[in-house]
Amino acid sequence: MSTTASDDFGQDVFVDGADWEVVEDAVGESTITVNMGPQHPSTHGVLRLVLELEGEIVRNVKPVIGYLHTGIEKNAEYRTWVQGTTFVTRMDYLSPFYNETAFCLAVEKLLDIEVPERAQTIRVILMEFNRIASHLVWLATGGMELGAIGMMIYGFREREHILDLFESQTGLRMNHAWIRPGGLANDVTDDFVQRCEHLLGLLPEKMREYEDLLLDNPIWRERLTDVGVLSAGDAVRMGVTGPLLRAAGVPADLRKAQPYCGYERYEFDVPTQDSGDSFARFLVRLEEMRQSMRIIRQALDILPGGPVMVADKHIAWPAQQSLGPDGIGNDPAYIRHIMGESMEALINHFKLVTQGFTVPAGQVYVPVESPRGELGYAVTSNGTNKPYRIHVRDPSFVNLQATNLMSKDRMVSDLIAIVASLDPVMGGVDR
Amino acid sequence: MTAQHPPRGSDAVTVGSDPLSHEQIEQRVQARFPAVAADIAFAELTLFVAAEELLDLLRFCRDDEELSCESLADVGGVHFPAGEHVIERQASTTGWPAHRVSRDIGVVEVNYILRSLRRNHWFRVACATSDDGGTLPSVTGMWPGANFPEREIFDMFGVAFEGHPDLTRILMPDDWLGHPLRKDYPLGGVDTNYKHGKFIPPPHQRDLREVIGDTPAATRHLPLLPGDADSETGGDQ
Numbered sequence: 011m012s013t014t015a016s017d018d019f020g021q022d023v024f025v026d027g028a029d030w031e032v033v034e035d036a037v038g039e040s041t042i043t044v045n046m047g048p049q050h051p052s053t054h055g056v057l058r059l060v061l062e063l064e065g066e067i068v069r070n071v072k073p074v075i076g077y078l079h080t081g082i083e084k085n086a087e088y089r090t091w092v093q094g095t096t097f098v099t100r101m102d103y104l105s106p107f108y109n110e111t112a113f114c115l116a117v118e119k120l121l122d123i124e125v126p127e128r129a130q131t132i133r134v135i136l137m138e139f140n141r142i143a144s145h146l147v148w149l150a151t152g153g154m155e156l157g158a159i160g161m162m163i164y165g166f167r168e169r170e171h172i173l174d175l176f177e178s179q180t181g182l183r184m185n186h187a188w189i190r191p192g193g194l195a196n197d198v199t200d201d202f203v204q205r206c207e208h209l210l211g212l213l214p215e216k217m218r219e220y221e222d223l224l225l226d227n228p229i230w231r232e233r234l235t236d237v238g239v240l241s242a243g244d245a246v247r248m249g250v251t252g253p254l255l256r257a258a259g260v261p262a263d264l265r266k267a268q269p270y271c272g273y274e275r276y277e278f279d280v281p282t283q284d285s286g287d288s289f290a291r292f293l294v295r296l297e298e299m300r301q302s303m304r305i306i307r308q309a310l311d312i313l314p315g316g317p318v319m320v321a322d323k324h325i326a327w328p329a330q331q332s333l334g335p336d337g338i339g340n341d342p343a344y345i346r347h348i349m350g351e352s353m354e355a356l357i358n359h360f361k362l363v364t365q366g367f368t369v370p371a372g373q374v375y376v377p378v379e380s381p382r383g384e385l386g387y388a389v390t391s392n393g394t395n396k397p398y399r400i401h402v403r404d405p406s407f408v409n410l411q412a413t414n415l416m417s418k419d420r421m422v423s424d425l426i427a428i429v430a431s432l433d434p435v436m437g438g439v440d441r
Numbered sequence: 442m443t444a445q446h447p448p449r450g451s452d453a454v455t456v457g458s459d460p461l462s463h464e465q466i467e468q469r470v471q472a473r474f475p476a477v478a479a480d481i482a483f484a485e486l487t488l489f490v491a492a493e494e495l496l497d498l499l500r501f502c503r504d505d506e507e508l509s510c511e512s513l514a515d516v517g518g519v520h521f522p523a524g525e526h527v528i529e530r531q532a533s534t535t536g537w538p539a540h541r542v543s544r545d546i547g548v549v550e551v552n553y554i555l556r557s558l559r560r561n562h563w564f565r566v567a568c569a570t571s572d573d574g575g576t577l578p579s580v581t582g583m584w585p586g587a588n589f590p591e592r593e594i595f596d597m598f599g600v601a602f603e604g605h606p607d608l609t610r611i612l613m614p615d616d617w618l619g620h621p622l623r624k625d626y627p628l629g630g631v632d633t634n635y636k637h638g639k640f641i642p643p644p645h646q647r648d649l650r651e652v653i654g655d656t657p658a659a660t661r662h663l664p665l666l667p668g669d670a671d672s673e674t675g676g677d678q
Contacts, residue, residue, distance in 0.1 A: 075611060075612065076610075076611060076612040076613065076614070079612040079613065081621065083622060084621055084622055088628075119483055120483065122483075242453060242454040243453070243454060245454075246454050246511050246512050246558070247584055247585055247586060248584075248585055248586040249512065249513060249514070249584065249586025249587070250586070259454075260454045260456055260558070261456050262454075262456050262558055267456075267458070267558075267561050268561075268563075371528075372482050372483055373482075373483075373485075373487075373519070373552075374483045374485060375485065375515065375552075375554055375565060377514065384514060386514065386515050386554070388515065388517045388552060388554075390519050392528055392542070393528055394528060398519070399519045399520070399622075401515075401517035401518070401519070401552075403514065403515040403517065403554075403590075407589060407590075407593075408586055408589065408590070410589070411585070411586055411588055411589050412586075440612060441612075
């Protein structure tokens with residue numbers, strides 16, 4: 011233990027444990043500044059919070075971010091449009107299908123092409139399953155942070171079933187890069203509907219289990235009720251969207267307001283709560299999972315046949331795949347076509363894969379309703395085969411600003427619940 | 442601790458669907474700000490405004506009963522450097538000719554996406570500033586949620602926002618030099634503290650044997666990265 015005087019910041023106190031009284035004497039009436047993170051397990055990844063504490067009461071919180079910055083926006087400027095999908099799916103890693111869809115919708119808007127109905131419906135099914143998976147992780151990690159370790163295990167357990175579905179269709183549990191400009195990388199397997207039905211049969215029962223665990227759990231209620239209250243007006247001024255805004259009583263949902271991928275065809279409710287606290291967010295997210303299942307049910311019923319990629323061979327990714335004795339691979343008939351029959355087909359294949367297609371110059375902004383709120387892609391093209399600029403409006407990045415507003419004059423333990431209720435994903439925040 | 446419900450009433454936010462058309466928004470704004478140019482492309486409305494009028498325009502869009510844009514959905518930047526640029530368009534496949542774009546002054550264009558929840562419409566306000574020490578007024582006074590996005594634009598493009606409460610770097614380290622998302626920012630050649638004091642030169646000066654050391658892999662021919670000086674099409678390997 012040592013103390014030094016510093017001109018600007020009062021006294022610096024270095025502690026090495028078991029000397030709280032000395033710190034108390036040194037601090038006196040003034041506040042104490044504590045770094046929480048960037049490796050604290052309760053901060054959802056590498057989030058650093060600089061806390062100004064008065065005893066255990068938080069007077070000020072400053073989120074410090076950038077520890078997971080990977081320069082994806084810059085990187086994508088030097089890759090073709092199709093390669094862009096591979097990058098953006100790695101931003102918000104808990105909702106990869108939303109990143110892919112928003113990016114592809116932006117590219118498709120610039121290209122002025124209409125994606126086949128089947129591809130749109132499959133996108134909706136996968137996005138809604140992704141919303142459930144993302145909310146399950148939120149429930150699991152949030153539960154763990156508040157001491158409900160059982161919830162952590164159950165949440166991740168059910169999420170793994172959903173990731174199994176993703177893996178069976180895309181080959182990967184996360185970071186699929188499966189939704190491509192113009193449609194999908196390949197069609198779903200024959201047992202896709204069956205797999206979805208199986209999940210839809212499994213999940214409602216499991217959700218009742220979570221409700222039995224948490225809904226009337228006095229500890230869970232105590233820790234969340236009236237904690238992190240954000241009013242509707244404050245939420246809008248702070249740019250907060252998604253479940254946080256809906257928990258404050260504002261039924262704002264881009265799926266209703268500006269439908270994309272055919273969301274106008276599905277019947278679903280936008281759940282809201284009035285209290286705007288962390289418990290309201292919990293209820294809103296639970297109900298959103300139910301509504302997602304409702305949408306998936308309807309989408310499975312109307313799932314049309316037909317192609318999953320636009321017919322224009324200047325844009326369509328040449329990936330005809332089939333199941334062979336050694337797994338999924340290139341379709342032998344297609345390989346025969348480009349290697350043995352048509353020189354032009356080979357040239358087109360080669361040019362598309364190496365150079366990609368060109369996209370007309372211009373700028374578009376395409377927002378989608380991700381599990382965390384408005385995920386917007388502002389894509390600028392200068393008419394070449396690579397994006398000129400991709401700007402991503404990530405909901406976690408914007409929502410994180412409200413941390414201070416919500417946790418001012420609360421206890422440190424409440425701060426944990428508040429950050430958990432925000433559900434920030436640092437991959438999306440730092441990009 | 443006791444419950445702290447913030448006051449309600451005037452704070453209420455309504456969500457509805459009564460959108461104005463792009464033309465109506467354009468007329469409404471131009472009646473008040475004749476100097477504002479409008480452009481409708483890809484079914485999106487963009488209003489181009491000078492930096493002097495930016496705050497007034499945004500405040501008008503927020504407070505006007507008709508436009509009613511209570512929410513600032515997004516703030517993002519794009520850099521258009523000065524000089525002559527050849528836009529390669531692969532005339533052989535698309536039929537679009539390559540062309541040259543020439544700009545006298547380099548600009549960073551900052552795009553504000555304004556959204557009305559009550560009316561359910563949105564549009565873009567674009568404001569350009571010089572890429573050489575340009576400044577814009579901060580909108581954090583109107584929307585505190587613009588804080589992080591403005592810091593990001595400062596960090597990535599070097600645009601200073603006057604009146605911002607805490608204009609510091611947000612994604613890059615505090616002592617970083619340069620603004621990485623600018624088009625004139627070098628790829629590689631940045632002084633970074635790599636292991637064993639290694640220095641990675643820019644791609645066109647890169648001798649891969651030097652970079653990866655004297656290993657068997659170094660003798661293989663490694664493809665150029667897309668974006669390298671002599672690989673403009675990004676994939677001819």
